[in-house]
Amino acid sequence: MAVQGLSIGGSKSPKIDYLIIGAGVIGLSTAYHIKRENPDSRVVVVEKNPGPGMGDTSRSAAMFRVFFSSRVNVILAKSSVDFYEHVEKRLGWDLGMRYLGYLFLVDEEELRALRPALDAAERLGGSYRIIDRDILSKQGFRVDLSGDGEALLMGLPNIEAGIFIPRAGTLDPDSLVRFYEASFRSLGGEVIYNTGVERIVLGPRKPLEIPGEPFAWQDIEAKGVETSSGYIEAGFILVAAGAWTRSLLEPIGIDPVVNPKKRQIFVIRASTKELSDLLNTRGYNEHNILPFTILPRRIYIKPEARERSFWVGLSDDIGRPYRLEEDPKPEDSFYRYSIYPVLSKYLPQFAETYPETMWAGHYDMNPLDGQPVIFRVGNIGVAAGTSGSGIMKADAIGRIAASMALEKEEAELFDGTRIKVEVFGLNRRDIDRERIIL
Structure with a gap:
């Protein structure tokens, strides 16, 4: 039964403004920054595992460095690492950072x-x-x-x-995702665990109640997602599912580039x-x-x-x-x-x-340049392609993906750097290639 927001368990609830698929470090960072910037919105994260960061985030070597030949790499890594230091030193949350x-x-x-x-x-x-x-x-x-x-x-x-x-050094990925989860929840964000997304449901922007719609001549948008626990309706859907990103987007005709x-x-x-x-x-x-x-x-x-x-x-x-x-x-x-x-x-x-x-x-590899892919098609967003550097850049990626979801042209990172969201998209991508590949 399709209802506003969640039909899990059959109870009706207010409509979800932003639904994030994936409670790894990218999904939770993005959810936190959306909620931080738009506190009145309803933001929900849905995750197939029983807890945060239990997919590929937890299996990472969890290293970071702030040394690159690419300006974009430096911006992403430096602002993220600066934020992690702030979390440890000013907020008192032990992330296990060791240089x-x-x-x-x-x-x-x-x-x-x-x-x-x-x-x-x-x-x-x-x-x-x-x-x-x-x-x-x-x-x-x-x-x-x-x-x-x-x-x-x-x-x-x-x-x-x-x-x-x-x-350069290491940190504890479990502590990092739990920081984002706790911070997100403290702002009123919601996380649904043990609920796998099976498919993104499309429909016409203006339904005509014709059997079989949406048709190619209609304006098509995402209506919600079918999950292992029921149907979830949302105004905007962001796929931050790491390695599972392609399996969710390819069936609806969106190529996320990443594999x-x-x-x-x-x-x-x-x-x-x-x-x-x-x-x-x-x-x-x-x-x-x-x-x-x-x-x-x-x-x-x-x-x-x-x-x-x-x-x-x-x-x-x-x-x-x-x-x-x-x-x-x-x-x-x-x-x-x-x-x-x-x-x-x-x-x-x-x-x-x-x-x-x-x-x-x-x-989740981006073979183009090894950098994150952040873009939207209508009311469907993508934040993926971290290519093994998701943890060291997660805060910056989350801020940029949040700006994309909120339809902002620029994102402001923790250190005050402003960067255009379109730089990480597919149509106007502008990223200098990294020459120090370790």
């Missing part, structure tokens, strides 16, 4: 190629320093593979230097003295632990000091299909044959070590 730094290990050719991009990032306010290969060697990295036949066969380069980025791709994390316990010493690498941060480290071939290592472990992963592209998996499973063979051979060459401390646990999630 570990990023350590990007490069060969001679890559270092030379990156110099112009590093200079561009400095001009945009970023800072970095070069770590000499002799220092890296003393810290346990194997920088010279020239005498290793297997490494030669694999095409692994020697490490020439490390690029260390200090304003899901599986990503995996493998957890290795620092169970030996050699691994423990590596975890406790000094000289980079106040915590005296290894920075977030990216090896050649893009294998990353995230230290987890409290767990005494390392999170290891690799964002593979060619050969990894764009595919939505309702419950993605990690592949032991991916670690054994794609990660371990490289990891153990550059860091022999990992020899004969295998994950004690592992999990998988998705990136």
